[in-house]
Amino acid sequence: xxxxxxxxxxxxxxxxxxxxxxxxxxxxxxxxxxxxxxxxxxxxxxxxxxxxxxxxxxxxxxxxxxxxxxxxxxxxxxxxxxxxxxxxxxxxxxxxxxxxxxxxxxxxxxxxxxxxxxxxxxxxxxxxxxxxxxxxxxxxxxxxxxxxxxxxxxxxxxxxxxxxxxxxxxxxxxxxxxxxxxxxxxxxxxxxxxxxxxxxxxxxxxxxxxxxxxxxxxxxx
Ligand code: AP5
Ligand code: MG
Numbered sequence: 001x002x003x004x005x006x007x008x009x010x011x012x013x014x015x016x017x018x019x020x021x022x023x024x025x026x027x028x029x030x031x032x033x034x035x036x037x038x039x040x041x042x043x044x045x046x047x048x049x050x051x052x053x054x055x056x057x058x059x060x061x062x063x064x065x066x067x068x069x070x071x072x073x074x075x076x077x078x079x080x081x082x083x084x085x086x087x088x089x090x091x092x093x094x095x096x097x098x099x100x101x102x103x104x105x106x107x108x109x110x111x112x113x114x115x116x117x118x119x120x121x122x123x124x125x126x127x128x129x130x131x132x133x134x135x136x137x138x139x140x141x142x143x144x145x146x147x148x149x150x151x152x153x154x155x156x157x158x159x160x161x162x163x164x165x166x167x168x169x170x171x172x173x174x175x176x177x178x179x180x181x182x183x184x185x186x187x188x189x190x191x192x193x194x195x196x197x198x199x200x201x202x203x204x205x206x207x208x209x210x211x212x213x214x215x216x217x218x219x220x221x
Contacts, residue, residue, distance in 0.1 A: 001026060001080040001213075002105060004087070006183060007113030009172040010120035010127070011198045012205055015136055016113070017084035019206055027077045031064060031085040033134070036161070053163050056171025058088055058179065065095040072099060080108075088180045093187075110187040111209055113198035117173055124169050131157035142202060 001024060005013040014030060021028035035053060038046035049059050068086055071077060087093040100106060115123075126139035132155035137144060144151050150158075163172070187193040196208040 001108045002083075002100070003081070003108060003213075004083045004110040004187075005113060006110055006180070006187075007198060008115060008117070008120055008176040008180075009169060010123040011113040011115045012123075012202065013084045013113065015142075015202060016111075016205060016209060017082045018136070020209065021082050025079045027071075027074070027079075027081045029068070029071050029077075029081050029083050029086065031067060031083075031088075033085075034067060035059060054168065056163060056168040056175060058175055061089055061091045061095070064088070064092055068092075068096065069099055072103065072105075087183060088175075090179075090182050090186060093183050107187075107190075107192050109194050109213060110183075110192045111212060112184060112193060112195040113205065114195055115198035119199060120173065121166060121169050124164050125166060127164055128158045128160050130155050131159045 003020065003026070005017050005020075007013050014032075017028045017030065020026065035046075035049045039050045039053070040046070045063065048063070052059050064086060068083075071081070083096075087096050096107075123138065123141070126141070127136065128139070129136045130150040130153060133150060133153040135150055135152040136142070137158070148156055150156070184193065194212040196205060196212060198205055200208065
């Protein structure tokens with residue numbers, strides 16, 4: 001099964017992609033995580049991406065398309081993938097359609113996670129993650145079961161993202177509305193779009209996605 005999670009910054013793409021990937025044996029491909037690893041490693045790509053990400057702008061399409069093309073053929077993707085953060089522009093979506101078409105593969109669904117802009121700022125400014133395994137948390141909505149200890153790996157160090165400031169969030173939201181939202185009509189026309197209420201609880205959203213993927217579900221949105 002090949003899926004895309006589409007939604008604004010803080011919509012819960014990473015949170016749900018991780019669950020879907022674990023539950024269904026799929027590969028989670030998060031372009032944001034890959035870029036942050038590149039920045040941390042100090043690679044040429046990381047140096048180029050760092051200031052773009054800090055400003056909340058989009059990294060150039062050709063870099064992102066090359067990054068994804070390297071992944072579609074990876075053995076880890078043999079059961080399929082959940083894309084989290086890609087595509088973000090029409091050029092990226094068209095490149096993905098073309099690279100899957102060449103391999104006789106298809107997208108099974110594009111899940112749009114709809115969340116009010118006001119809630120997004122709250123989600124992003126309260127977010128933190130395990131410095132060891134990357135498991136995601138929130139000051140109010142998802143605290144570790146034992147204070148200061150990661151549920152997933154037992155680690156005790158946590159980190160905040162450099163681009164999780166109120167100011168950068170607004171630029172990221174602008175980029176979403178100006179460029180990424182254009183993908184909704186593209187995937188609706190392809191009959192692949194399914195919309196879920198991203199304002200529900202984390203478990204509630206997971207259930208809605210599951211129903212959309214397994215249920216009678218024709219496309220909607
Ligand atoms: P990326 O890392 O993809 O960031 P983003 O799209 O801004 O999304 P986030 O990761 O901030 O949010 P999310 O939807 O994953 O939410 P999460 O699950 O963490 O991209 C970063 C940057 O990289 C971009 O700005 C760009 O510069 C660059 N980039 C990446 N891909 C690119 C591409 N394809 N092209 C060009 N540039 C690219 O949840 C957020 C918080 O809310 C968490 O704390 C979570 O615990 C909590 N939460 C989740 N769900 C719920 C819920 N239902 N109720 C309450 N709280 C919840
Ligand atoms: Mg994310």
